[in-house]
Amino acid sequence: MTAADSACSLFAADALLPTGWARNVLVQWDGAGRVTHVVPDTAAPAGVAQAAGPLLPGMPNLHSHAFQRAFAGLTEYRGEAQDSFWSWRNLMYRFAQRITPEALEAIATWLYIEMLEAGYTSVCEFHYVHHDTDGRPYADDATLSLALLRAAHTAGIHITLLPVLYQTSGFGAKPPRADQARFIRSTDNMLSLLERLAPACRAQEAILGMAPHSLRAVPADSLTAAVQGLTALNPHAPIHIHIAEQTQEVDDCIAWSGQRPVQWLLEHAPVDARWCLVHATHMTPTEYAAxxxxxxxAGICPTTEANLGDGIFDMPLWLQHGGRWGVGSDSHACVNAAEELLMLEYGQRLVRRQRNVLATPAQPEVATAMALQAVQGGAQASGRLGDGQTAGIAVGQRADWVVLDAQAVALRGLPAPAMLSAHVFASHRTSAIHSVWAGGQCRVAGGRHALHDRAAGAFVAARATTIDAR
Incomplete structure (x- = not known):
């Protein structure tokens, strides 16, 4: 093995491959950051770095509103007799009014560094603050989108950029509110933005898709035209949409159309494997199957859904029908891939009064089962997975992975599957992550990103310009 080969090689005593746990695994990748060899049951070659613990596939974060990270923790007080998602949204809109391009870039850079340190190696950015504070477009209409691309590049995380189409304040094409002015775009304007962003995304190897915000924010004719226009630009581009997150949304959709949101969407849009149905919390059994x-x-964001009082997705029913899923940190009340899995499983336990609900016959270790499914679904929703491909540590995939610290107290002395279980269920408030790689580059070493301190300081300064919005 040459010195160049050794530089693009890593040996792990234990690795979680798409088929399950394997021992003594050599992974190699090329200069483009793509995996070229995965060889289990082999000896460690001389000169090759050895992982400090089990090697896990990097987790895609399939739903993010980056600017809301600076808002996290600022709404945990009762402002109305019965606080809800809707009262939280009013406060969030006030906060969004104060975001500048410079603040957004600083907030997103720190957030993306946090994500890498927490085990995420890619992010789907559901981006809907488009315009200046008075609602007028910037001289360069892509100003805020480009700030997000720069933030991802600086941090070293792969990004799927999803500019959001937002036009109305409610079902029936209700006019937008004054505090939604920064979000509003016509359909033609959105398609022009996508054309403007395409070269920048290609240069960065970012994926470009689109996100109709929700059925209440995008009229039926606009949804049809936007999906058709996006498909003409790129027939493989991902499409994400908020759907059935709140019971009021369901009731309002029924009042408008006579149908529930998911039912209406499936009958009026070409939903297929390109789509990510974010939240999808309130569905009937028929909707789950369809x-x-x-x-x-299904884009599940357990800590945000808990924080906002949304409800609990019926994951066993979804899996019964062969449904695919992944996790996102959404409003970023929590930025921790393992904790999203923990909250997802615990929600199912509380509803069913059972344990290890999401384990499978093939993977009785519930953390292993969830990790493999979330990686596969997250890669698909990110637009980084072609037909028939397997996500994770596999030939042809990006060299994205997490190395656990086998010497962390919660993990020390355990077999590898139990280390992953301890990482998900027993190591919170102290990280059990040793290093994180994205695209063949070590972005986190010894649990910290190289830009941690500098980015943290810039984030605090940016947040200080916004927090009096409460």
């Missing part, structure tokens, strides 16, 4: 059959990914 949505799963499309091949779309």
């Amino acid at each position: 949505a799963a059959a499309t091949g779309a990914v």
Whole structure:
């Protein structure tokens, strides 16, 4: 093995491959950051770095509103007799009014560094603050989108940029509110933005898709035209949409159309494997079966859904129909891939009064089962997975992985599957992550990103310009 080969090689005593746990695994990748060899049951070659613990596939974060990280923790007080998602949204809109391009870039850079340190190696950015504070477009209409691309590049995280189409304040094409002015775009304007962003995304190897915000924010004719226009630009581009997150949304959709949101979407849009149905919390059994059959990914954000009082997705029913899923940190009340899995499993336990609900016959270790499914679904929703491909530590995939610290107290002395279980269920408030690699580059070493301190300081300064919005 040459010195160049050794520089693009890593040996792990234990690795979680798409087929399950394997021993004594050599992984190699090329200069483009793509995996070229995965060889289990082999000896460690001389001169090759050895992982400090089990090697895990990097987790995609399939739903992020980056600017909201600076807002996290600022709404945990009762402002109304019955606080809800809707009262939280009013406060969030006030906060969004104060975001500048410079603040957004600083907030997103720190957030993306936090994500890498927490085990995420890619992010789907659901981006809807488009315009200046008075609602007028910037001289360069892509100003805020480009700030997010720069933040991802600086941090070293792969990004799927999803500019959001937002036009109305409610079902029936209700006019937008004054505090939604920064979000509003016509359909033609959105398609022009995508054309403007395409070269920048290609240069950065970012994926460019689109996100109709929700059925309440995008009228039916606009949804049709936007999906058709995006498909003409790129027939493989991912499409994400908030759907059935709140019971009021369901009730309002029924009042408008006579149908529930997921039911209406499936009958009026070409939903397929390109789509990510974010939240999809309130569905009937018939909707679960029909949505799963499309091949779309359910985007579950357990800590945000808990923080906002949304409800709990019926994951066993979704899996019963072969549904695909992944996790996101959404409003970033929590930025921790393992904790999203923990909250997802614990929500199912509380509803069913059972344990290890999301384990499978093939993977009785619930953390292993969830990690493999979330990586596969997250890669699909990110637009980084072609037909028939397997995500994770596999030939042809990006060299994205997490190395656990086998010497962390919660993990020390355990077999590898139990280390992953301890990482998900027993190591919070102290990280059990040793290093994180994205695209073949070590972005986190010894648990910290190289830009941690500098980015943290810039984030605090940016937040200080916004926090009096409360």
